[in-house]
Amino acid sequence: MLLRLFWTYLKVGTFTLGGGYAMLPLIQREVVDYRKWIDETEFLNMIALAQAAPGLIAVNSAIFIGHEVGSRNVPAAWSNTWRAAVYPYLAVAAAVFGAVLPSFVIILAIAMVFADYHHLPAVEAVMKGVRPAVVALIAAPLLRMTLKANNPKPFRDGGVLLLAWALAAAMLIWLANVSPVYIIVATILLALISTWLGERRRLHNKVNR
Amino acid sequence: MLYLQLFISFFKIGLFGFGGGLAILSLIQHEVLTYGWMTEAEFVDIVAISQVTPGPIGINCATYVGYTATQSVWGSVLATGAMILPGLIIMLLICRVYRALSIRFADNPYFRNTLRYLRFAVLGLIAAAALLLITPATFIDNNSIILFAAVFVLTILPQLVRTKQPAVQQVISLLSHPILLIVLAGVAGYCIYR
Numbered sequence: 001m002l003l004r005l006f007w008t009y010l011k012v013g014t015f016t017l018g019g020g021y022a023m024l025p026l027i028q029r030e031v032v033d034y035r036k037w038i039d040e041t042e043f044l045n046m047i048a049l050a051q052a053a054p055g056l057i058a059v060n061s062a063i064f065i066g067h068e069v070g071s072r073n074v075p076a077a078w079s080n081t082w083r084a085a086v087y088p089y090l091a092v093a094a095a096v097f098g099a100v101l102p103s104f105v106i107i108l109a110i111a112m113v114f115a116d117y118h119h120l121p122a123v124e125a126v127m128k129g130v131r132p133a134v135v136a137l138i139a140a141p142l143l144r145m146t147l148k149a150n151n152p153k154p155f156r157d158g159g160v161l162l163l164a165w166a167l168a169a170a171m172l173i174w175l176a177n178v179s180p181v182y183i184i185v186a187t188i189l190l191a192l193i194s195t196w197l198g199e200r201r202r203l204h205n206k207v208n209r
Numbered sequence: 210m211l212y213l214q215l216f217i218s219f220f221k222i223g224l225f226g227f228g229g230g231l232a233i234l235s236l237i238q239h240e241v242l243t244y245g246w247m248t249e250a251e252f253v254d255i256v257a258i259s260q261v262t263p264g265p266i267g268i269n270c271a272t273y274v275g276y277t278a279t280q281s282v283w284g285s286v287l288a289t290g291a292m293i294l295p296g297l298i299i300m301l302l303i304c305r306v307y308r309a310l311s312i313r314f315a316d317n318p319y320f321r322n323t324l325r326y327l328r329f330a331v332l333g334l335i336a337a338a339a340l341l342l343i344t345p346a347t348f349i350d351n352n353s354i355i356l357f358a359a360v361f362v363l364t365i366l367p368q369l370v371r372t373k374q375p376a377v378q379q380v381i382s383l384l385s386h387p388i389l390l391i392v393l394a395g396v397a398g399y400c401i402y403r
Contacts (some may be wrong), residue, residue: 001377016263023265052324055223055296056230056265064299090302100289103264104272108285110258111276118254122403129398131253131347132357132390137260137387139339140364142332149328150400162329169333173235174340180235183330184225189327195319 001073002094008035009062009098023058027065034200037069059100066095160196165190211279212287214244214269219271219291228331230259230266236272246278250346260387269400324340352401360390 008030016023026048030041046068050060070091074084117123150159165187172178218240226233235255241247244339248253257270268289275288348354362369372378383389 004210005220006366020265025369029282045307049262049307050300051228053296053299053303054226055293055300056226056267058265059268059288059293060296060300064304067304075334080333089301092297094339096293100264100268100293103262103268104285104289106262106264107258107269107272108282111273111285114254114258115277119220125256125402126398127250128349128353128402129356129394129396130257131250131355133360133394134253134257134260135339135342136360137349137390138234138335138342138363139257141231142335142339143365143376144330145328145335149325149332150265162326163332165326166329166331166333169330170336170340171338173239179239180334180337181221181225181239183334184227184327185288186251186371187326187330188323191323192319195322198322199318204400 001069001075002090004035005066005069005091006094008096009095010101011098013058013099014102024061027058027061033064037065037072042068059096062095062099063092066092098118210361212284215275215278215284215288216291218244219275220295222267222271223292224295226267227333231335231338232331233267234270234333235341237267237339238341240323241270244278246274248346249342249344250379251277253342253347257391260391356394356397360394363390377386 012023012026012030016026028043031037032040038046046061046064047057050064051058053060067088070088073091074087078084078087118127144164149162169183169187173180173183222233222240223234226236237250241252242249255267255270255273256271259266262269271288272285273291276282278284278288295372303305315336348357364387370377372380372381
């Protein structure tokens with residue numbers, strides 16, 4: 001079971017280019033359709049949790065699925081011993097190692113080789129062309145993400161204010177060199193306070209009526 | 210000392226990295242440039258490499274920075290591990306709660322609103338990451354601006370061109386693929402600057 005988890009995530013980790021979101025359909029096919037470890041609803045639940053928790057979505061999903069699969073498939077010889085409690089964590093370790101190992105090995109190899117070659121004129125010429133393209137690749141998805149963040153009610157429920165906050169955050173990081181960590185913390189606090197105020201007002205209105 | 214600093218930095222990145230690969234970039238950028246572990250050009254290079262190799266961008270950056278900062282494989286192991294650790298702890302806690310109570314987080318207004326606010330904040334983080342990278346190190350001349358504009362337009366092409374024709378859709382989605390665009394930009398760079 002542990003080996004199978006490791007192998008499944010190793011496969012997913014090796015064959016997905018372009019980051020965590022690209023991994024999700026592949027994970028779904030392997031884990032839901034092929035292995036039938038969890039069902040579709042659980043998978044969607046899992047994605048919501050993996051996105052909500054900090055860290056990388058692909059790794060978070062490996063943690064969740066490792067834990068679920070490990071909890072349900074404790075080997076018969078292990079049950080009713082202390083080892084039964086450890087098994088889910090072994091499963092988590094197997095899945096996470098599988099998910100991380102391919103990119104770790106590939107990037108480490110590149111880091112070792114690239115350090116020796118990036119002063120070559122040809123490599124430097126290629127990278128000079130690639131660098132502005134990378135900046136464009138970071139900036140371009142903003143358009144789609146802005147529309148998606150405003151889903152399903154475009155620019156309502158304070159959407160304009162939130163966009164202004166996003167703009168302010170960008171300026172603070174860009175011009176004032178504020179750490180993005182503070183922006184995240186401030187955003188969470190803002191969300192909690194405004195939800196609390198909103199809930200209180202709703203309760204208040206209910207009582208008055 | 211260097212190892213401790215690496216651990217703290219990447220633990221922070223893992224702890225506050227909400228919203229996927231691109232959003233995490235601005236956190237990595239802040240830490241890496243603050244401690245001088247990489248130059249801006251190097252940082253952009255590793256983002257480019259991340260785009261054309263498998264795996265999450267965050268892991269790729271951690272592994273690369275860990276190695277270049279310490280010149281040792283253990284630096285990579287430490288940085289990557291430190292980055293995964295906060296998510297691991299929090300996800301395991303969530304798993305326990307989820308199994309014990311089968312709580313539907315999605316229905317909780319505090320949970321839902323926080324996620325919504327974070328989705329917007331992430332826009333700011335990504336915009337800042339892009340703005341911070343517009344420097345003389347990445348934009349060396351007018352050709353850079355042309356390359357930037359070309360890649361930008363090709364990437365948003367699926368949003369610009371609304372068509373029902375499957376053949377056209379396929380061509381567009383192929384043209385807007387990040388890996389192809391990076392390879393093309395590399396070829397263009399080789400031709401221009403060689």
